[in-house]
Amino acid sequence: MEHTPLPCDTLVTAGLIVTQDDERRLLPNAALAITDGRIAALGPAEELSRRFVPAAALDLSGCLVLPGxxxxxxxxxxxxxxxxxxxxxxxxxxxxxxxxxxxxxxxxxxxxxxxxxxxxxxxxxxxxxxxxxxxxxxxxxxxxxxxxxxxxxxxxxxxxxxxxxxxxxxxxxxxxxxxxxxxxxxxxxxxxxxxxxxxxxxxxxxxxxxxxxxxxxxxxxxxxxxxxxxxxxxxxxxxxxxxxxxxxxxxxxxxxxxxxxxxxxxxxxxxxxxxxxxxxxxxxxxxxxxxxxxxxxxxxxxxxxxxxxxxxxxxxxxxxxxxxxxxxxxxxxxxxxxxxxxxxxxxxxxxxxxxxLGWPELGRLTVGGPADLCALDRSRPQLAPGLDPVSDCVYAASGGEVCCTMVAGKVLYRDGAFPGLDYPGLLRAFREASGRITGRTP
Ligand SMILES: [Zn+2]
Known part of the structure; x- marks a missing residue:
């Protein structure tokens, strides 16, 4: 039986989702539907793309997605x-x-x-x-x-x-x-x-x-x-x-x-x-x-x-x-x-x-929970072949594979850039401030 598709703010498609839920489920070819900064649905990408009409799509199909x-x-x-x-x-x-x-x-x-x-x-x-x-x-x-x-x-x-x-x-x-x-x-x-x-x-x-x-x-x-x-x-x-x-x-x-x-x-x-x-x-x-x-x-x-x-x-x-x-x-x-x-x-x-921290809804990707996540680029050599994604995260990844970070449904980091932040301006002012505090300039 077909239902009318539901609206959502963002539909994230992921190569693999490491949910960190109570069962520690790993979901290949999965998707997350996000509304008002929270996860409205989590499941097979094919199913969610039928169920939802998103205002925006975020393609992380080449990525391993973890909770933030x-x-x-x-x-x-x-x-x-x-x-x-x-x-x-x-x-x-x-x-x-x-x-x-x-x-x-x-x-x-x-x-x-x-x-x-x-x-x-x-x-x-x-x-x-x-x-x-x-x-x-x-x-x-x-x-x-x-x-x-x-x-x-x-x-x-x-x-x-x-x-x-x-x-x-x-x-x-x-x-x-x-x-x-x-x-x-x-x-x-x-x-x-x-x-x-x-x-x-x-x-x-x-x-x-x-x-x-x-x-x-x-x-x-x-x-x-x-x-x-x-x-x-x-x-x-x-x-x-x-x-x-x-x-x-x-x-x-x-x-x-x-x-x-x-x-x-x-x-x-x-x-x-x-x-x-x-x-x-x-x-x-x-x-x-x-x-x-x-x-x-x-x-x-x-x-x-x-x-x-x-x-x-x-x-x-x-x-x-x-x-x-x-x-x-x-x-x-x-x-x-x-x-x-x-x-x-x-x-x-x-x-x-x-x-x-007394904030137990964080650190896991579950329906109803906050849409806080990070994505690792699976095409990087150190994440290949990807036999055990949890082992890869702990023993192989350096953190430099992170290509997208989202908090409350908002992308705050993507491919080396910080949307909404004047990063070069921040870096300049930060270096000046550090020089004043330490009395040293690099
Ligand atoms: Zn300390």
Missing amino acids: LVNTHTHAAMTLLRGLCDDAPLTTWLSAHIWPAEARLTAEAVRLGTALACAEMLASGTTCFLDAYLFVDAVADAAAASGLRAVLCQGVFEIENAGFKTVDAAFASAAALADRLAGHDRLRPAIFPHAVYTCSAATLTRCAAFARDRQVLLSTHAAETAKENEDCRAANGTRVIPYLHGLGLLGPGRLLAHGVALDAADMGLLAATGTAVAHCPKSNLKLASGIAPVEALRRAGVTVGLGTDGAASNNALNLFGEMGTAALVQKVATGDPTALEAGAALDMATRDGAAA
Whole structure:
């Protein structure tokens, strides 16, 4: 029986759709019908082309289509500081290089640094990111203009900085951000106490109360190094994870970045409280922090997403690099080549990362869900012959194969160009701003 075709905004035809739905279905020669930024239908291309009359058609028939990737930990505007200091210990890197440069930050520089980061993320398939940095209003301006989704955190810490003078001012800014983003369809507010070594117990507790009262995510750096545990024990009598637990910072809607130096009791606490972890393998390797026990965390039932960390400690904002690295280092760390298989790494970059952000409808392509996707050009040599598309994404792809990225049904990146963005103008202004902050010109 024939039905009258339905209108839709866009009909996307794809060579292969990796849905990342609950069944992890792979759909060859498939299509997505998109209306009002959401997926109205998903199925065989031939069937959908009969069922729908689209206002626009997007031909990705030569592509592998994935859900947009989710970056659960970054400091986007640190693109301004990329390459300023590499190959140094974390404490030296922070206190001798990063913090002095950050003292020269301005809201406009942060806006430009975030905008450049958004372009970089779109070009490598990322459609949602969690950001924690200074001048959150400027971050929100850039994220709003970029078209990406984001969880935007007000950073809180008790060291002198360019963004705020007092902790009270940081909380006032956090409250204003929550008001500003209330009801926003792409941006969500959150709070980010920097770490146990830069925030007092009173400030950490106040952040937890803020998250509870305003119903927002709380994220923090935690257990990034063994030294952090030793220092925490010396200062507070206990390791980082039980210390955070005692202050009420663990639980659902709580996301710990790094989680490298965790023992079995720490992992038990994270699992029991429903606390998620943002794994940042390249940052941890570069700063020689160690390898997070991701396989053990996942087995314990902890939700683990992937993060790039900032561009001054990675130095790229590319989740394809993180997926491959995450899988490889787990094999070495456990001595087991079956550890963190490709499918698990892809889950972390998509649906698990979305769950870690408390935004579970992201990171998967399902009917009724948001039309956030990225497409990889299957004609590239490294994706041939294409026997296992999930393995190809994790072990073979570099991210440079991404030829189209869409958020909420809108194409934000296509074949090297950013529709609606004056990218050459952004790049020029970004380079000038970076030169002012770092005191260096390339
Ligand atoms: Zn970080």
